[in-house]
Amino acid sequence: MDALYHLMDHALPFAWAGDLFMKRALLAVVLVAPVCAAMGVMVVNFRMAFFSDAISHSAFTGVALGVLLGINPLYTLIAFGIVVGLAIISVRRLSSLSVDTVIGVFFSFAVALGIVIISARKGLTRDLQSYLYGDVLTVGDGEILAMGLLFLAAIVFLSLWFNALILIGINERLAKAQGIRVKALEYGYALLLALVVTLSIRVIGLLLVTAMLVVPAAAGRNLAGSVRGMFWASVGIGLASGVIGLIGSYYWDSATGATIILVACGFFILSQAVSVVRR
Amino acid sequence: MDEPKKPPAMIEVHDLFVEMGRVSILSGVNAKIRQGEITALIGPNGAGKTTLLLAILGMIPYRGRIDIRSGNGRPHIGYVPQHLEFDRGMPVTVMDFLCLPRQRPPVWLWHGRKMREKAQANLEWVEASHLAGRRLGNLSGGEIQRVLLAHALIDDPAIILLDEPASAVDRSGEELFMNLIKRLRRERNLTLLMVSHDISMVTRLASQVICLNRVVLSEGKTADVLTEQTLSTCFGSDKGLLLHDHQWEGDTELSCAYDPDHPDRPDHPEGK
Numbered sequence: 001m002d003a004l005y006h007l008m009d010h011a012l013p014f015a016w017a018g019d020l021f022m023k024r025a026l027l028a029v030v031l032v033a034p035v036c037a038a039m040g041v042m043v044v045n046f047r048m049a050f051f052s053d054a055i056s057h058s059a060f061t062g063v064a065l066g067v068l069l070g071i072n073p074l075y076t077l078i079a080f081g082i083v084v085g086l087a088i089i090s091v092r093r094l095s096s097l098s099v100d101t102v103i104g105v106f107f108s109f110a111v112a113l114g115i116v117i118i119s120a121r122k123g124l125t126r127d128l129q130s131y132l133y134g135d136v137l138t139v140g141d142g143e144i145l146a147m148g149l150l151f152l153a154a155i156v157f158l159s160l161w162f163n164a165l166i167l168i169g170i171n172e173r174l175a176k177a178q179g180i181r182v183k184a185l186e187y188g189y190a191l192l193l194a195l196v197v198t199l200s201i202r203v204i205g206l207l208l209v210t211a212m213l214v215v216p217a218a219a220g221r222n223l224a225g226s227v228r229g230m231f232w233a234s235v236g237i238g239l240a241s242g243v244i245g246l247i248g249s250y251y252w253d254s255a256t257g258a259t260i261i262l263v264a265c266g267f268f269i270l271s272q273a274v275s276v277v278r279r
Numbered sequence: 280m281d282e283p284k285k286p287p288a289m290i291e292v293h294d295l296f297v298e299m300g301r302v303s304i305l306s307g308v309n310a311k312i313r314q315g316e317i318t319a320l321i322g323p324n325g326a327g328k329t330t331l332l333l334a335i336l337g338m339i340p341y342r343g344r345i346d347i348r349s350g351n352g353r354p355h356i357g358y359v360p361q362h363l364e365f366d367r368g369m370p371v372t373v374m375d376f377l378c379l380p381r382q383r384p385p386v387w388l389w390h391g392r393k394m395r396e397k398a399q400a401n402l403e404w405v406e407a408s409h410l411a412g413r414r415l416g417n418l419s420g421g422e423i424q425r426v427l428l429a430h431a432l433i434d435d436p437a438i439i440l441l442d443e444p445a446s447a448v449d450r451s452g453e454e455l456f457m458n459l460i461k462r463l464r465r466e467r468n469l470t471l472l473m474v475s476h477d478i479s480m481v482t483r484l485a486s487q488v489i490c491l492n493r494v495v496l497s498e499g500k501t502a503d504v505l506t507e508q509t510l511s512t513c514f515g516s517d518k519g520l521l522l523h524d525h526q527w528e529g530d531t532e533l534s535c536a537y538d539p540d541h542p543d544r545p546d547h548p549e550g551k
Contacts, residue, residue: 045369162385163378170365170376170415174430176338177358178380224370225414231387 001141016250024144025136025256029242031147032200033212033260035154037238039196040217041231042189045169050100051088051190052210054107055197058084059206060114062198063131068117074143077131078198084110085194089186134205134257136246143202150199157192161185166227204257215264216241222271237267288348289314289438289470290335295343297330303493304330305341310489310498312438314348317464317471319485319501321478323514326492328474329361332440335472349437357431357439361474362447363423367416373426374398374411381433401429405459421452428459439463441473445480453480460484481505 008023016022043052062080066073084106092102118125130138168175168182176182197209204212220234245260252259288311295308305327312318320328334341336358347356377398378390390398402408405425410418418426424444431439441460445453457480463469475481481488481501488504490497490513497509 045366047366158387159385162387163380163382166371166375166386167379170369170371170379171360171363173338173360174358174363175380177336177356177360180380221368221370226370226372227375227386228389230370 001144016247021137022246022250024139024141025246026243027144028136028139028147028203029246029260030239031144031151032196032203033216033238033242034235035151035196036200036204036209036212037216037220037234038154038158038231039193040213040215040238041220041227041234042165042169043193043213044217044221045166048193049210049214050103050107051085052193052197052213054088054103054110055081055085055194056201056206056209057107058110058114059131059198059201060128061110061117062114063128064114064117064121068121073131074202077201078195080110081198082191082194085190086187089190093183131201131206133207133255134201134203134209136203136256139202143199147199150195154192154196157188161188165189204260205255208257208261211261211264212238215261215268219264219268219271222268222275237264237271241267286313286315288312290348290472291344291346292331292335293344293346295331295334295341295345297327297334297339297341305334306493308343308491308493308495310491310495312470312472312489313487314470315464315468316487317460317473317485318487318489319481320472320474320489320491321476321481321513322491322496326513328491329442331491332358332442332472332474335440347438355434355436355438357434357436359424359427359431359439359441359444361442361444363415363427365415369416371415372411373402373407373413373415373418376415376426377401377430377433380430397433398429401432402426404432405429406455419449419452420447421449421456424448424452424456425459428456436469438470438472441471443474443476445475445477457484478505 004027005020005023008017008026012023012026017026043049058081059077062077063073065071065080066076069076088103088106091106092099095102118128129135164175164180164185167178167180168185172182197213200209200212216238217230217234219237220230220232223233224230241264242260245263246256248254248263249256249259290310290312292308292310292312295305296303297305308327308331310331320331322328330339333339335345335347336356374390374395375386378386378394382391382394384391399408399411402411405428407422407425407429410422410426415423415426424447428439428444444460445456448456460471460473461484464471473481473485475485482505485501487499488497488501489495490504490509492513496513497504
């Protein structure tokens, strides 16, 4: 990692990139923001924003469980997020209830359990702060490595199954008729999305992580005329929002996660204006 | 004179049972879909027509046996659904849609050259080559059905299953679609199984008809099945069948059979 930071010193001779914590933050943002935006293409097209919200809010319980059990909260946060994501998909498949009702039940359970644990153990509130709002400036090398692995996993997943997922999004029956294994792909996508959401919480914060998936992809959808156009516009807007937001937060001394989301919302407003003018 | 030899069965359904929960949808269906023929599947609402298509496609669990004949391995089956219910705001072009099922590289990278050429050729075949760059959500009902037909043809299937293919299509679009179906049979020698409520379409297109209402009530040549007696047994007082003015361009006697009092009958006192 030291060689990489040394390289960044030469490539980015700016005041904001001088400190080690800013270099780590930049790496985290560059790894997480495009993955969130790319996964967001499906979140927006499949109308899964509420699903992502349920996973991110399960972090309340994930973090509380970690502190309670004396384990690194990041591990319990990721594990609990995956459990909630897969449970939502399986209950939705087995139940006649609508998707948002099933998600609503799990969302409530995950948040309520977290609040019960936190309220019973007063000292936990402090630990939760960095997860609520995100704290990209304290990200360590281990977390950056994990984000790098997630970045690679997302590229592999989206290279192998992106086409099939989009076809499922258009019409599930048509996808099944083409021999696509809809159920397996749904679980695979939910698993990856749970990983993306939980790992991104350290950068953006659990309150706003869904916005990192939804806002760039929604802006991309406003601008694009094809699937490829939407994918690259979303990734570009996600990455630009991440980098601009990080630099902006350095100079304004504001919360990085929230600043990134504000920049992304700025892109969305512009894209909406372009979309209205085009009509 | 000897009757022409019947073509062999491409799909044979033996003793097929389908249940959804405790409700029996199909109970003991036996049917043959003959090679190179257009077979219409008719029956009242809830008769299990779409369920039979889904069972043939292997998309739902069933008891019984479905044999699909093939020279070398199971032939690919193309499927044209009744409606394409989708989010019309999705920025998916017709070319994207046609490349999605079979293209190995993700469409966010590129459309593969071979896949693009194949998709374009299929679009030309369904007289829709001008639609390649258009967004799927901006197409009319008739255009979407033709694109769905191009989509079903993408793997050069031996069989195509169509679920009420013209139900969301206007009159001129329906005419074009029917001509395409006829061409598919004639030029590509495909076996087609088509669910339809539109009796005029059935009489003009199908050479075989299967009349279904949880079991097969009648099966055979169109002229033999579309009789007043069979249709009243199958449909009872159901008015689910559609009649269009233009049906009389075809086999007059057949198209009259199910509704002897219809004023469009040529022999009706107030008819043409």
